[in-house]
Amino acid sequence: MKTDLLQDALHRLHHIVKETGISEATYQALAHPSRTLISSLPVRMDDGSTGYFKAYRCQYNDLLGPTKGGVRFHQQTDQSEVAALALWMTLKCAAVNVPFGGAKGGVTVDPKLLSAMELERLARAYVRANADFIGPEQDIPAPDVYTNARIMGWMMDEYEKIERRKAPGVITGKPLIFGGSEGRESATGRGAFLVIEALAEKLDWQPFNKTVAIQGFGNGGYHCARLLHHAGYKVVAVSDSKGGIYSKQGLDIESIYQEKQTSKALKAVYCDGSVCETVEHKVITNQDLLELDVDILIPAALSNVIDENNADKVNARYIVEIANGPISSNADSILAEKNVYVVPDILANAGGVIVSYFEWCQNRQGEKWSLEKVQEKLACYMTNAFDTAWLTTQKHKIPLREAVYKQALLRIESAIEAHGTQNYFTNGD
Ligand code: NAD
Numbered sequence: 001m002k003t004d005l006l007q008d009a010l011h012r013l014h015h016i017v018k019e020t021g022i023s024e025a026t027y028q029a030l031a032h033p034s035r036t037l038i039s040s041l042p043v044r045m046d047d048g049s050t051g052y053f054k055a056y057r058c059q060y061n062d063l064l065g066p067t068k069g070g071v072r073f074h075q076q077t078d079q080s081e082v083a084a085l086a087l088w089m090t091l092k093c094a095a096v097n098v099p100f101g102g103a104k105g106g107v108t109v110d111p112k113l114l115s116a117m118e119l120e121r122l123a124r125a126y127v128r129a130n131a132d133f134i135g136p137e138q139d140i141p142a143p144d145v146y147t148n149a150r151i152m153g154w155m156m157d158e159y160e161k162i163e164r165r166k167a168p169g170v171i172t173g174k175p176l177i178f179g180g181s182e183g184r185e186s187a188t189g190r191g192a193f194l195v196i197e198a199l200a201e202k203l204d205w206q207p208f209n210k211t212v213a214i215q216g217f218g219n220g221g222y223h224c225a226r227l228l229h230h231a232g233y234k235v236v237a238v239s240d241s242k243g244g245i246y247s248k249q250g251l252d253i254e255s256i257y258q259e260k261q262t263s264k265a266l267k268a269v270y271c272d273g274s275v276c277e278t279v280e281h282k283v284i285t286n287q288d289l290l291e292l293d294v295d296i297l298i299p300a301a302l303s304n305v306i307d308e309n310n311a312d313k314v315n316a317r318y319i320v321e322i323a324n325g326p327i328s329s330n331a332d333s334i335l336a337e338k339n340v341y342v343v344p345d346i347l348a349n350a351g352g353v354i355v356s357y358f359e360w361c362q363n364r365q366g367e368k369w370s371l372e373k374v375q376e377k378l379a380c381y382m383t384n385a386f387d388t389a390w391l392t393t394q395k396h397k398i399p400l401r402e403a404v405y406k407q408a409l410l411r412i413e414s415a416i417e418a419h420g421t422q423n424y425f426t427n428g429d
Pocket of ligand 1: 143144145146147188215216217218219220221239240241242286300301302303322323324349350352353
């Protein structure tokens with residue numbers, strides 16, 4: 001049976017609230033999404049028929065600013081998943097101190113079954129259905145699973161046509177020519193890489209003897225793999241929805257990426273000039289990948305891939321969550337017993353929303369920042385968030401996930417108080 005992702009996310013949140021001494025009132029403020037717009041998107045298919053696709057936009061909480069969150073196109077997306085992802089966006093923005101609340105969107109569709117034109121009509125239909133719900137000062141979508149800069153460009157174009165004005169700040173992660181930001185494409189993977197580097201510094205690691213396995217070779221997974229490979233880490237396994245590849249001596253990430261672009265398949269190849277040599281590698285399943293004996297495991301695809309049924313089979317020493325919610329709440333304690341150190345999603349994958357925030361700032365100011373400036377500022381936000389959480393883990397001897405949640409919840413608690421609370425009235429007596 002499919003796990004109810006929102007219930008699971010709230011279960012973990014409540015546990016952390018109690019463990020870290022955050023007030024029950026703060027939990028209650030986050031126990032329900034503020035609002036969700038559910039629509040059915042009629043889309044003209046290439047054969048002339050009309051397809052109908054269920055779509056969601058959940059604005060979970062806007063205490064800290066306009067809501068922000070990606071739109072995913074996936075066949076398993078449902079209301080509970082979208083709400084859980086929106087809750088995590090709320091916590092993530094608070095944890096890394098960007099002035100946004102949390103939102104998320106999704107369309108239940110297998111995008112691989114659509115032609116490019118059908119995909120464009122679907123993206124535009126999503127914006128038409130949500131045009132009154134989103135906006136640069138209200139709710140700002142971005143890419144997520146199976147959506148990308150091109151799709152964001154179509155969405156922004158549709159929004160501007162409806163509004164009859166330029167509004168680049170309505171969507172982030174769009175093409176550079178439309179006001180996208182330098183460095184947005186690689187931001188999520190780079191942010192995760194920066195967190196791994198920060199952890200390495202604290203633990204005095206040398207990259208050269210560290211092995212890494214990455215599930216999901218999309219936007220987040222690929223860029224992180226590329227940066228780790230360049231820094232000297234040995235990426236021994238990668239996978240996508242069709243399965244994975246493993247090579248004990250390490251994979252050449254760039255050549256795999258190039259090969260995947262042309263053949264759409266994962267293959268271990270080393271390209272030298274125009275000659276590509278296939279390297280000895282094993283084909284593995286996504287489940288095999290999660291159980292590999294590696295130093296760092298990076299789930300970078302879907303939620304709930306590690307749960308109570310397979311957590312005890314994980315052999316990695318560290319898990320860095322690029323995917324949102326890859327570990328179910330009841331797997332946390334199993335992994336803790338095995339001394340697996342987890343860098344939580346709301347920190348590890350925050351690079352994307354941080355650079356989305358930079359993109360939104362640039363759009364509002366009519367500016368264009370250099371790649372160097374974006375990367376420098378991203379590093380600042382990521383290391384600040386990591387260092388604060390690290391100090392909390394050391395001081396209170398709590399897991400990194402609890403420390404990061406605590407720093408998010410304290411900011412949300414302050415915002416609740418600033419908006420006016422019960423305490424305000426009772427203290428006034
Ligand atoms: P993407 O669409 O670019 O890539 C997804 C990857 O996952 C692809 O390689 C796909 O083949 C693989 N995949 C799909 N189903 C799979 C399965 N059943 N088993 C194994 N692999 C599978 O998506 P992305 O943007 O890289 O997002 C990946 C994860 O990172 C998601 O959980 C997303 O919410 C999270 N994330 C993304 C961003 C961002 O800026 N893109 C930011 C924060 C978090």
